[in-house]
Amino acid sequence: MKRNYTKALLLSLPLIFLTLFILSPISRAASLSIDPISGKAPIVDGLIDVSADEWEESMFYNLSLKSNENDPGLRIDLKVMQIEKNLYFLVQYELESSYVGNNEIIGLLISESSSELIEDFKDAKIVNISNLNNYTYSDYDINSNFFINDMYLDGEGAATKESIDSDIIRFTFEFKLPINESLVDVNDEDVILEYGSSYAFNISHGNTPIYPQGFIRSNIITLNLLEHEQITQPLDFELITLVTSIIIFGIVGVFYVFYLYRIILLKNKLERIRL
């Protein structure tokens, strides 16, 4: 009987691992497909405000950016959210300080469709953080593999770095891309993202701000944008709490003022008693 149990356990272990492997969002050879969720819009400043529950609704996807098949790659944590008219990206990774270059660059190369062919990536949003902790956000139009600076900066990007250990540095990149609109009416500089469509995004990492040569490793994900109607407006708990608090403090304040008034009345009463 005991043997049967051991056999069953031995047989079930590989099955469990296989199931976990299939269900795991870790990127393998095929590109990762993500359905962004809606929620509370984060502030694009390279910081995750835990007290404001920033990025709280979205789950982390683990992805490896690789230079080739044999490269163990740079493991990044990725979050994607679609809120109102914007698409938000959070990219985080940790590096040993000896591996940190003068610049740490994360680029989002956007395909015109879900196609992962190099020639279909027409737009690039890049954040470069220097070792002085200054960051720059750039918007490029990709034309025949040439990166041309956009006349109009579309979207937002920010980055920060922080030491989490004596030797480990964590980089946080945030991006905000507009959906279904652009700063220019007739825009051929940016890929216009449309609701309900799928787009391939090449997430690239590099250390030299020369593009595309500066990118060392990358990986492609597919984003299935929500329909406009699917975007739910979450209850703004912060606003509700603020209004409730103001009402509560208002009531206490009224009672306090009433009490002060009673104190003044008491003084008059005491003076009258003395007379």
Add this chain to the structure above:
Amino acid sequence: MAKFRKKTMKNRKTKKRRLNEEYAYRTVISSAILGGVFFIISLFFNIGIVSIAFNQNTYLLIGDFFIKFLSIILFFLFMTISIGNYKELTGKPVTWKELVLLVIFSLIQAITDGLVFAFSLMGIFILVIYLFFLQE
């Protein structure tokens, strides 16, 4: 002669009573003002208009928590002193109703933060026990 001494003693007693009343009245006012100051501090920190908790720094987070917690406790303490003296001047004791209302008004300020609420509840409970058993 005796009549004069009696009058002086009566005057002295009246003067002493008046001084006590004035002192009690001053305590009523000063405690109420201090209660008001801590109420304003609590308003700013507990609503979240002002915060010192930047960049998830642990020390600043603890500092922010203590400001929230202490402002509520000190509001309760000074308002209890003020109301207690006020009632003494009017010749009536502080009723349970008034004390419960003050506890509610103090605790309700911590509605946005569960931890501040729990600590304030504990602090107020200790203060009430102290006032009930150790003070007349």
